[in-house]
Amino acid sequence: xxxxxxxxxxxxxxxxxxxxxxxxxxxxxxxxxxxxxxxxxxxxxxxxxxxxxxxxxxxxxxxxxxxxxxxxxxxxxxxxxxxxxxxxxxxxxxxxxxxxxxxxxxxxxxxxxxxxxxxxxxxxxxxxxxxxxxxxxxxxxxxxxxxxxxxxxxxxxxxxxxxxx
Amino acid sequence: xxxxxxxxxxxxxxxxxxxxxxxxxxxxxxxxxxxxxxxxxxxxxxxxxxxxxxxxxxxxxxxxxxxxxxxxxxxxxxxxxxxxxxxxxxxxxxxxxxxxxxxxxxxxxxxxxxxxxxxxxxxxxxxxxxxxxxxxxxxxxxxxxxxxxxxxxxxxxxxxxxxxxxxxxxxxxxxxxxxxxxxxxxxxxxxxxxxxxxxxxxxxxxxxxxxxxxxxxxxxxxxxxxxxxxxxxxxxxxxxxxxxxxxxxxxxxxxxxxxxxxxxxxxxxxxxxxxxxxxxxxxxxxxxxxxxxxxxxxxxxxxxxxxxxxxxxxxxxxxxxxxxxxxxxxxxxxxxxxxxxxxxxxxxxxxxxxxxxxxxxxxxxxxxxxxxxxxxxxxxxxxxxxxxxxxxxxxxxxxxxxxxxxxxxxxxxxxxxxxxxxxxxxxxxxxxxxxxxxxxxxxxxxxxxxxxxxxxxxxxxxxxxxxxxxxxxxxxxxxxxxxxxxxxxxxxxxxxxxxxxxxx
Numbered sequence: 001x002x003x004x005x006x007x008x009x010x011x012x013x014x015x016x017x018x019x020x021x022x023x024x025x026x027x028x029x030x031x032x033x034x035x036x037x038x039x040x041x042x043x044x045x046x047x048x049x050x051x052x053x054x055x056x057x058x059x060x061x062x063x064x065x066x067x068x069x070x071x072x073x074x075x076x077x078x079x080x081x082x083x084x085x086x087x088x089x090x091x092x093x094x095x096x097x098x099x100x101x102x103x104x105x106x107x108x109x110x111x112x113x114x115x116x117x118x119x120x121x122x123x124x125x126x127x128x129x130x131x132x133x134x135x136x137x138x139x140x141x142x143x144x145x146x147x148x149x150x151x152x153x154x155x156x157x158x159x160x161x162x163x164x165x
Numbered sequence: 166x167x168x169x170x171x172x173x174x175x176x177x178x179x180x181x182x183x184x185x186x187x188x189x190x191x192x193x194x195x196x197x198x199x200x201x202x203x204x205x206x207x208x209x210x211x212x213x214x215x216x217x218x219x220x221x222x223x224x225x226x227x228x229x230x231x232x233x234x235x236x237x238x239x240x241x242x243x244x245x246x247x248x249x250x251x252x253x254x255x256x257x258x259x260x261x262x263x264x265x266x267x268x269x270x271x272x273x274x275x276x277x278x279x280x281x282x283x284x285x286x287x288x289x290x291x292x293x294x295x296x297x298x299x300x301x302x303x304x305x306x307x308x309x310x311x312x313x314x315x316x317x318x319x320x321x322x323x324x325x326x327x328x329x330x331x332x333x334x335x336x337x338x339x340x341x342x343x344x345x346x347x348x349x350x351x352x353x354x355x356x357x358x359x360x361x362x363x364x365x366x367x368x369x370x371x372x373x374x375x376x377x378x379x380x381x382x383x384x385x386x387x388x389x390x391x392x393x394x395x396x397x398x399x400x401x402x403x404x405x406x407x408x409x410x411x412x413x414x415x416x417x418x419x420x421x422x423x424x425x426x427x428x429x430x431x432x433x434x435x436x437x438x439x440x441x442x443x444x445x446x447x448x449x450x451x452x453x454x455x456x457x458x459x460x461x462x463x464x465x466x467x468x469x470x471x472x473x474x475x476x477x478x479x480x481x482x483x484x485x486x487x488x489x490x491x492x493x494x495x496x497x498x499x500x501x502x503x504x505x506x507x508x509x510x511x512x513x514x515x516x517x518x519x520x521x522x523x524x525x526x527x528x529x530x531x532x533x534x535x536x537x538x539x540x541x542x543x544x545x546x547x548x549x550x551x552x553x554x555x556x557x558x559x560x561x562x563x564x565x566x567x568x569x570x571x572x573x574x575x576x577x578x579x580x581x582x583x584x585x586x587x588x589x590x591x592x593x594x595x596x597x598x599x600x601x602x603x604x605x606x607x608x609x610x611x612x613x614x615x616x617x618x619x620x621x622x623x624x625x626x627x628x629x630x631x632x633x634x635x636x637x638x639x640x641x642x643x644x645x646x647x648x649x650x651x652x653x654x655x656x657x658x659x660x661x662x663x664x665x666x667x668x669x
Contacts, residue, residue: 140237155315
């Protein structure tokens with residue numbers, strides 16, 4: 001019962017803030033509404049017994065990606081008044097696409113086609129299980145990722161550095 | 166599951182290269198600015214050590230039964246196949262570093278980062294060739310890609326270099342997206358990301374599950390396979406995923422272009438063959454026609470575009486697309502896989518020698534800021550600099566595939582595989598494409614030997630020792646692979662067989 005109540009509350013907030021993001025005029029406010037949506041999605045993951053995914057959702061989306069969003073929004077500083085009106089044909093095309101996507105997603109969820117092969121853990125996956133898997137079975141990709149991040153860091157420094165003295 | 170020191174020992178060459186990259190980066194901090202030129206020499210050490218280790222391991226197995234080790238569960242395979250490709254990557258990298266020694270100094274590139282990124286890229290390639298699992302494959306692919314994106318744009322002073330880097334990065338990010346999406350769909354269909362188990366101990370691999378569950382027509386699996394093919398075809402510069410090649414090859418610093426055209430392509434094909442012949446071997450009837458079409462498109466368009474080029478660097482870029490097409494013919498010959506995989510490996514090695522060799526001559530003739538790369542700059546080269554012209558001539562006729570050169574034998578073995586797989590049409594296209602390629606390769610030779618320039622217009626060439634060594638090594642490899650192919654070919658075939666199922 002608590003789960004059901006949580007689900008309803010989170011859904012209302014998630015959908016509500018998503019709509020607010022769409023209709024908002026101020027880009028910074030829109031970004032903040034999106035953050036709220038992401039938090040609610042993280043809440044869904046928690047209620048489904050996937051605390052790791054919830055943490056990743058917050059760290060990656062609200063932490064890294066939204067900060068990047070806000071940076072860009074503040075750097076670009078769009079003119080609030082001068083934005084061009086969206087032509088009606090674009091609106092119609094967008095609505096059609098959204099409707100098609102909705103049908104496809106509802107169809108995929110109700111028929112559950114093709115996803116039977118993925119092994120599922122009854123009762124959800126705990127953080128401990130994720131950690132154990134990462135450092136035993138998946139240790140190599142885990143360590144390789146650190147090499148990848150090092151390369152990315154060096155690359156960013158090389159390309160962004162002002163001048164090679 | 167425990168990973169013992171013994172298992173880590175199988176990764177010696179990879180770890181040596183990785184430690185080398187770290188050493189170069191650290192050394193860069195402590196060296197005074199004027200002494201940074203030694204970093205290139207430092208980078209050669211781990212590459213040489215790794216090459217020695219790999220050759221010794223291959224030599225030890227060339228007579229007896231081939232050895233196959235699983236490392237980290239089933240994520241990596243240390244087999245002669247990966248060792249054989251390591252030779253290609255390491256040779257490409259050693260030649261690439263030799264080409265860079267003078268260039269990095271002349272163009273004032275950041276030496277520490279340059280050589281460190283080169284070593285990281287080699288590490289990524291070596292891991293890619295060993296990966297028998299899709300997530301490991303993807304991360305290795307990204308290590309390689311990120312390093313090369315930055316290398317392509319490292320000459321930030323030149324606008325074309327920055328443009329090359331940006332284009333490569335944006336399109337490459339799309340390709341990575343395709344690859345990840347493909348992995349997700351394949352996982353959705355099978356529930357595993359392990360490609361195959363060559364020792365036959367585990368059935369819960371993609372290749373095993375396709376058979377067990379009869380997933381031959383599974384839409385999810387096929388869509389996933391298609392996306393995987395797109396992701397890798399991008400790196401291998403296969404038409405129609407080649408749009409980035411000319412601009413990136415032309416814009417990137419020349420030594421990087423040389424290294425990319427040989428190494429990155431070989432890494433892509435190493436992963437391609439492991440993916441198709443290992444994980445998706447039971448879907449051969451599905452992917453073979455796709456490769457057939459891609460091979461024809463790549464050969465035809467690569468050659469057709471190369472003919473029109475007046476700039477030699479751009480011509481070599483387009484011709485490298487055509488060579489990717491020849492390699493694809495070997496992959497398409499999957500019913501003759503006992504010879505097909507070996508011919509891919511042999512051709513990758515010969516292309517590395519002759520391709521990087523040709524780029525080395527571009528550096529010899531070229532001037533500061535990548536000038537002097539037009540065809541007309543090769544006028545009368547033979548009478549002014551007979552050795553440079555002779556080496557360029559050798560690389561050109563080998564790339565064109567004239568008899569007695571390594572390039573001819575490489576194409577011959579690919580044709581052999583294609584004919585044994587009853588791909589007569591593809592073999593004919595390969596032959597015709599080669600004939601077309603004679604035109605633009607021999608045109609360079611004609612300019613060097615049959616034309617003259619007035620004395621006043623003669624420009625000096627670069628006489629750095631490191632360049633001379635690189636050209637000599639490449640030329641010797643081309644001659645050796647062409648005249649005494651048996652050892653290299655035997656090793657390539659042995660390496661190719663390790664990809665096949667037991668008892669094939």
